[in-house]
Amino acid sequence: MAAERKAPSILGFPHCPEWGAGAHRRALAGHLRRCRDHAGVDSRQAARCISASESTLSRVETGLGALKEDQVERLLDLYGVRDPQERNRIALLVREAAQPEVWQPYAQVAPASLRPLLAMEPAARRIISYEPQLVPGWLQTEEYAQTVLRAAHPTLPRAEIDHLVRLRRQRLQMLRRPTQPPVLLAVMDSEVLRRQIGTPGVMYRQIRYLLELLEELPYQLYLQIAPLEVGAAGVIGHPVVHLRFFTPDYLPDMVYLEQYEGAVYHDKPANAERYLAVLNNLCGVASLAQHSRSLLEEALERWQ
Known part of the structure; x- marks a missing residue:
């Protein structure tokens, strides 16, 4: 039997x-x-x-x-x-x-398409993020985030922009918590450091802030910069976030694909593995994380 x-x-x-x-x-x-x-x-x-x-x-x-x-x-x-x-x-x-979600204090402004990512990222063991155009949202200064959000939402009232900035800034707190903080591996194109967002002063302070974060969070934050020479590996045209959780038997990997007016999520193993392979390939051709500090310092000099 x-x-x-x-x-x-x-x-x-x-x-x-x-x-x-x-x-x-x-x-x-x-x-x-x-x-x-x-x-x-x-x-x-x-x-x-x-x-x-x-x-x-x-x-x-x-x-x-x-x-x-x-x-x-x-x-x-x-x-x-x-x-x-x-x-x-x-x-x-x-x-x-039944407890309040992390985004609920910002429910009036938090985009519905972003809420599943906001809800799940605190439970992640590892987050891999690729950003082709901007400094990743977790790592933006207040003035950089304000400039980006005003450009993307020119009709939003100032108060709503401020709420969105606070939401974007508070997401980094999960890396600072004392128990089981996620590890964030952020990959961004080198052109992000050249693209002027706001004034040269905004860019200078943003890059200096990245250096400060690398110093503050040496075991939770890893930054890789992909040069233009990466070729086909860097042709992903939109932000991608891959979440892997502490308990994969209960929480399968999640992939977030950002679009201009929304987002697409994947949690089926085959799809999640496919995007993970793309991100791993990009990480493999980007500059090593230990070289990011010197690359940021070079960019800082240009904006100074």
Whole structure:
């Protein structure tokens, strides 16, 4: 007789409030879907159990929606999840998933297309970012960010621009947290250091700030600069961000592709691996991270 399939477990996903509500909701979503599949319960029966529609259940199982604790309890009963440790850990995830998202203080201005990235990046173990036109958002000074945002959104009121700048600046705080901070590998084209954003003074202070960050965060921030000579490896025309998480069994890799009026996300393994290969190729032909300081100092002299 075939061996009985092992029931899925959530105990490998730790309770880490610093990872944010989005990571807990996404891990819970995948686990509930696996529990339903293991129990052989169809989506109609599960939706009826919590007095919801199948579309609502689908949103929950893809991490786009949330359930109340009593609804999750009913699903666990239906799926035959009896282990007290499993149920206690799931209850913790439900409560963390209900906490405010990191972007919610800026909900009036945070673009909907950016919110999934903002929600998930605090849970990342490693972030690889490629930026062909600008200094990456995490690393921008206030005045550089203001100049960029005013150019992209010329009709936005000053107060909304200021809120967007604060949102952009606060994202770097995750690299400074004492427990499990992500590692950010940022790759940008060399022309970013030549392209004048604002006044020469804005550029000078921006490059000096990059040098200060490399000094402050030697183990969390790595910067690579891709020269024009990289050729075909550097023809990616838009920003790309690849997230890899501490718990890949529960949180698969995520890729963010920025577009002018939106973004595309990929979390299927084949797509995520494809973009990771492109980024790794670009990292391989860019200047080594240990050379970035001297390249920034040369750029600083030009703007001085």
